[in-house]
Amino acid sequence: MRPPDAVNKKSEHPVQAPHSAQERLLPANLRWDDLNAFLTVTEIGSLRSAATMLNVSVNTVRARIARLEGSMNEVLLERSPDGVRPTAAGRRMGDLAKSMRGATMDALSHEAGYELRRPGEIRIGASxxxxxxWLTPRLLDLQQQFPELTVSLMCDYDVHSERSADLDIGLLxxxxxxxxxxxxxxxxxxxxPFASRGYIEQxxxxxxxxxxxxxxxxxxxAPGVNSSLLDHLIGSDRPVGFLPIRTNSSLALFWAVASGAGIAFMPTYVMGITRKLIPIDLPAQLRFDxxxxxxxxxxxxxxxxxxxxxxxxxxxxxxYPxxxxxxxHPSEFNPSTHASGNVVRLFEPLIGDDLI
Structure with missing residues (x-):
């Protein structure tokens, strides 16, 4: 991957001084953003996808990896039928870089002039x-990037709750x-709308x-959830027994539907975490950015x-389509998405076939 003009510029964000014998073998002028670009590429196997994740151009990713290879005087990546993969030297470098990345990140955050909302902790807020x-089954991937930090996932029942004063990153x-x-x-x-197989059979x-x-x-x-939506869809004059369960929790909603209690509007990504629910085709699809x-x-x-x-x-x-x-439509989701390991079947071990 290294072109002839690979450079060894002085680091704007050098990694911390090495402590272990293995770390001391690394050049002193390594840059954290070069290491991070390399790790991101090795983790997903694509320069283009890595560039998207890092919010930089593909050429920037190539330049960072070339600079890292120049510093190491090693070829770290090679092309493969599926994209790119680390060489033997790249695998060694990846193991070492992962072990260093956590402490480096915490120190560089301070040097960059930003203090995490709580020392030693990155706080992420979501509904x-x-x-x-969706996030919890994937949270370990983030935490392993900097094991010296605690990743705090702050869940809120108010989908419009900003809380920027308490969070480093928020979703709204x-x-x-x-x-x-x-x-x-x-x-x-x-x-x-979704329902369980058991509900549909009955x-x-x-x-x-x-x-x-x-x-x-x-x-x-719940706060921020448009509870008047149902009135717009079917009117406010509802038959007796139409609404057997009401909840403020999306997980409670899932369990109620999965157990056959009724139909509910749910995000289509639910098909990525369970096979137990069936989408119902009605002219009432909703979207939210x-x-x-x-x-x-x-x-x-x-x-x-x-x-x-x-x-x-x-x-x-x-x-994730x-x-x-x-x-x-969920019927068009590619089964290979599930088979690849990118999707965690969160509820399968918890819900037996006999339940629904």
């Missing part, structure tokens, strides 16, 4: 649904009120929104930028 159902379904924050769109979430599938009135519906009511934010002084904070890169990877619409801007 209860996203935090519990609306633009934050604080105009000083750095904000970017992360994904689009699509919602449609009650059938509603053929229209009007027919939905003849079924049982599970409603989520999801944004992330962080503080402007954290632009050069390695822990925060690593957190942002991690978020971009776990909401990558190419990898349910987060694309345009609606993709």
């Amino acid at each position: 209860e649904a996203i935090g519990s159902g 379904f609306t633009l934050p009120r604080n105009p000083e924050l750095v904000v970017s769109k992360l994904a689009t979430l699509h919602f449609m 009650h059938g599938v509603p053929k229209s929104l009007d027919d939905l009135r003849n079924h049982r519906f599970i409603e989520q009511v 999801l944004y992330y934010y962080y503080h402007p002084e954290a632009r050069h904070s390695p822990p925060v930028m690593a957190g942002v890169s991690w978020l971009r990877s776990v909401f990558d619409p190419d990898r 349910w987060f694309r801007n345009d609606f993709v």
Whole structure:
């Protein structure tokens, strides 16, 4: 991967002074952003995807890896049928870099002029649904990048709760009120009705929104959730028994639907974490844009930028089609997405076939 003009510039963000005998073999002028680019490429196997995660150009990723290879005087990456992969030297470098990255990030965050909201801890805020159902199974990937830090995932039942004063990174379904924050769109979430197989076997599938009135519906009511949506869909005059369960929790909503209690609107990414639910085709698909934010002084904070890169990877619409801007029906989800290990079947060990 190293071109003839690979350079050994003095580091803007050098790694911390090495302590172990193995670390002392590293050149003193290594740059953290070069190491991070290398690790990101090796973790996902693609220069282009790594550039997207790091929010830089592909040429910048190539230049950083070339500079790292020049510093090491080793070829660290080679092309493979699936993209790129580390050489033997690259694998050794990757193991060492991972062990160093945590302490380096914490120190560089301080040097960059940004103090984490709590020392030794990076705080990420999300709604209860996203935090519990989507981020938690992937949280270890972020924590392992800097093991010296605690990753605090702060879940909130209010989907519009900003809490920027207490968070290093936050996720919101609306633009934050604080105009000083750095904000970017992360994904689009699509919602449609779902039911369990057991419910459908017993009650059938509603053929229209009007027919939905003849079924049982599970409603989520929480701050920021549009609880009047149901009134717009079927009217406020609801039949007796139409609403057997109401909850403020998305996980409680899931369990109620999974146990056959009724139908509910749920994000289509639920198909990525369980096979137990069936999408119901009604003319009532909803979409909501999801944004992330962080503080402007954290632009050069390695822990925060690593957190942002991690978020971009776990909401990558190419990898996870349910987060694309345009609606993709669950029937069109590529089964290879699930087989690749990129999706965690969160609820499968917990819900037996006999339940639904």
